[in-house]
Amino acid sequence: MKLKGTQILLAALEEEKVDIIFGYPGGAVLDIYDQLYKSTMKHILVRHEQGAVHAADGYARATGKVGVCLVTSGPGATNTVTGIATANMDSIPLVVFTGQVPTGLIGNDAFQECDITGITRPCTKHNFLVRSIEDLAATIKEAFHIARSGRPGPVLIDLPKNVMAAETDYDPANIKIRNYEVMHKPAPKKMANVFEMLSAAKKPLFMTGGGVILGKASAMLTELARKYSIPVTGTLMGLGSFPGTDPLWLGMLGMHGTYYANMAISHCDLLIAVGVRFDDRVTGTIETFAANAKIVQIDIDPSSINRNVVVDLPIIGDTKSTLTDMINFLAEHNYSQATAERQEWLGQISKWKQKVPLTYCQNGKEIKPQHVIETLHKLTKGDAIITTEVGQNQMWTAQFFPFDHPNTFITSGGLGTMGFGLPAAIGVKCAFPDKQVVDIAGDGSIQMNIQELATAAQHKINVKIVLLNNGYLWMVRQWQELFYDKRYSHTDMIYAPDFVKLAEAFGVVGLRATKPEDVESVLKQGLSLDCPVLMDFRVSREECVYPMVHPGDSISNMSLGSREMIN
Numbered sequence: 001m002k003l004k005g006t007q008i009l010l011a012a013l014e015e016e017k018v019d020i021i022f023g024y025p026g027g028a029v030l031d032i033y034d035q036l037y038k039s040t041m042k043h044i045l046v047r048h049e050q051g052a053v054h055a056a057d058g059y060a061r062a063t064g065k066v067g068v069c070l071v072t073s074g075p076g077a078t079n080t081v082t083g084i085a086t087a088n089m090d091s092i093p094l095v096v097f098t099g100q101v102p103t104g105l106i107g108n109d110a111f112q113e114c115d116i117t118g119i120t121r122p123c124t125k126h127n128f129l130v131r132s133i134e135d136l137a138a139t140i141k142e143a144f145h146i147a148r149s150g151r152p153g154p155v156l157i158d159l160p161k162n163v164m165a166a167e168t169d170y171d172p173a174n175i176k177i178r179n180y181e182v183m184h185k186p187a188p189k190k191m192a193n194v195f196e197m198l199s200a201a202k203k204p205l206f207m208t209g210g211g212v213i214l215g216k217a218s219a220m221l222t223e224l225a226r227k228y229s230i231p232v233t234g235t236l237m238g239l240g241s242f243p244g245t246d247p248l249w250l251g252m253l254g255m256h257g258t259y260y261a262n263m264a265i266s267h268c269d270l271l272i273a274v275g276v277r278f279d280d281r282v283t284g285t286i287e288t289f290a291a292n293a294k295i296v297q298i299d300i301d302p303s304s305i306n307r308n309v310v311v312d313l314p315i316i317g318d319t320k321s322t323l324t325d326m327i328n329f330l331a332e333h334n335y336s337q338a339t340a341e342r343q344e345w346l347g348q349i350s351k352w353k354q355k356v357p358l359t360y361c362q363n364g365k366e367i368k369p370q371h372v373i374e375t376l377h378k379l380t381k382g383d384a385i386i387t388t389e390v391g392q393n394q395m396w397t398a399q400f401f402p403f404d405h406p407n408t409f410i411t412s413g414g415l416g417t418m419g420f421g422l423p424a425a426i427g428v429k430c431a432f433p434d435k436q437v438v439d440i441a442g443d444g445s446i447q448m449n450i451q452e453l454a455t456a457a458q459h460k461i462n463v464k465i466v467l468l469n470n471g472y473l474w475m476v477r478q479w480q481e482l483f484y485d486k487r488y489s490h491t492d493m494i495y496a497p498d499f500v501k502l503a504e505a506f507g508v509v510g511l512r513a514t515k516p517e518d519v520e521s522v523l524k525q526g527l528s529l530d531c532p533v534l535m536d537f538r539v540s541r542e543e544c545v546y547p548m549v550h551p552g553d554s555i556s557n558m559s560l561g562s563r564e565m566i567n
């Protein structure tokens with residue numbers, strides 16, 4: 001059957017079971033939008049192309065499926081770059097379609113032409129410029145395969161206008177793509193090595209990362225840790241991969257990790273790192289990181305192994321197959337951990353937990369941001385999907401909202417993209433309309449993609465925004481306070497909009513809390529309303545995130561704030 005390029009695109013998306021596209025139209029994609037008009041495919045019109053990519057990214061992180069967006073050429077395409085780089089750093093599967101000028105005009109500086117495949121080459125897993133209609137269907141199939149297989153990532157497809165207007169035969173059953181196999185199963189002898197190392201260890205520790213969530217391996221990690229009483233810490237991207245309310249959970253490690261997680265890393269004698277890439281925010285100085293431990297690293301991507309931290313036992317395999325093999329091998333070989341030494345290790349961890357718990361001082365008349373997050377957790381009973389912006393809001397969420405389930409904490413970890421949280425929440429809510437979806441935001445970050453409130457209002461996407469409004473770019477200010485002698489260079493947002501009025505202007509309900517005693521009632525009201533709501537919490541303007549490992553320092557050397565803060 002002969003179809004036009006635009007028809008092939010939509011048919012191919014249906015083949016891939018795509019149920020929603022986040023996008024923004026323009027000249028180069030007018031034909032595609034005309035085809036969309038005739039189709040039943042759901043499309044969410046965002047207000048900025050960056051928002052489209054973050055929304056598709058949020059959708060992908062919450063569902064584990066490939067997120068899809070569609071934008072025009074030139075500025076539409078360049079506006080996607082931050083979103084693509086964000087997804088790339090966190091290994092999120094996306095397919096981003098960009099319009100392009102007709103092939104005959106490419107290289108001519110045509111109107112709204114830009115070399116988007118050139119621009120995005122370093123920040124995509126792969127990208128394509130489709131030069132001929134004959135290549136279109138196979139390219140789309142290959143792009144989805146690349147995006148979701150192995151270590152996932154964003155793939156961009158550039159679609160010249162004349163290619164999309166051309167016609168060719170389309171038969172999905174006959175599309176062949178290049179073979180692209182990923183090694184899923186680890187080498188069998190590696191399990192014997194793990195068994196030996198675990199048997200010799202007195203103080204083992206799991207470190208879980210985003211790869212456990214992406215690899216759908218949370219249940220296996222949880223089973224192993226609980227069965228053998230192995231404590232677990234995690235990276236920012238790993239939060240939710242092990243239940244945050246389990247006594248074996250130590251919280252996040254690294255720069256703003258808990259005291260006890262960082263101490264456990266520094267004292268363990270075996271570290272089993274699963275789906276992590278040892279980011280510098282996590283390790284502190286490499287030389288002192290887990291200096292007393294043998295390290296096992298499990299990752300599907302061979303390029304992650306030994307990249308930052310040199311490990312004793314690398315295991316290349318997907319996290320689910322590897323942890324499943326580990327469960328079976330340990331059971332078959334009667335691995336037993338019930339030693340006095342293990343109890344001593346868990347006892348030591350309890351002492352660290354008691355010595356410096358995660359806490360804050362709820363004094364006086366000010367709303368403490370941590371209190372808002374804890375109250376949100378209490379009211380939702382943890383049954384919510386949380387996105388964040390970047391800064392203190394992100395770190396406090398990681399610290400004070402225990403995530404019990406994978407895919408429920410949606411944050412920009414690797415790139416740290418301010419402006420991510422609101423559009424990501426929109427994408428999540430499209431996937432899970434019956435779930436409570438909340439963006440925990442800072443007043444700086446929210447202004448970066450505030451226009452997406454209109455998207456939420458237009459499509460009745462009932463996201464909630466918990467704005468921790470401190471009037472500063474506080475995380476940057478925190479560094480200025482600690483490392484630049486309080487020279488607060490350009491971090492005071494001395495002029496800010498009235499967020500309640502702004503929300504209302506966008507057609508969104510705005511609520512405000514200025515006193516600690518208002519926090520619970522405002523949250524209750526906001527969460528119960530069946531519409532998008534922005535809740536403006538006027539929080540303390542003098543609160544730092546602690547613990548804090550100073551940059552370039554060992555993670556065992558933490559600044560804990562004032563004595564009052566650590567009780």
Ligand SMILES: Cc1ncc(C[n+]2csc(CCOP(=O)(O)OP(=O)(O)O)c2C)c(N)n1
Binds near residue numbers: 416
């Ligand atoms: C797009 C972007 N620009 C700049 C930064 C650098 N940055 C990191 S945190 C931060 C301050 C964030 O302020 P706000 O959103 O108000 O959050 P708070 O720290 O006050 O919670 C800045 C500017 C960034 N991460 N992303």
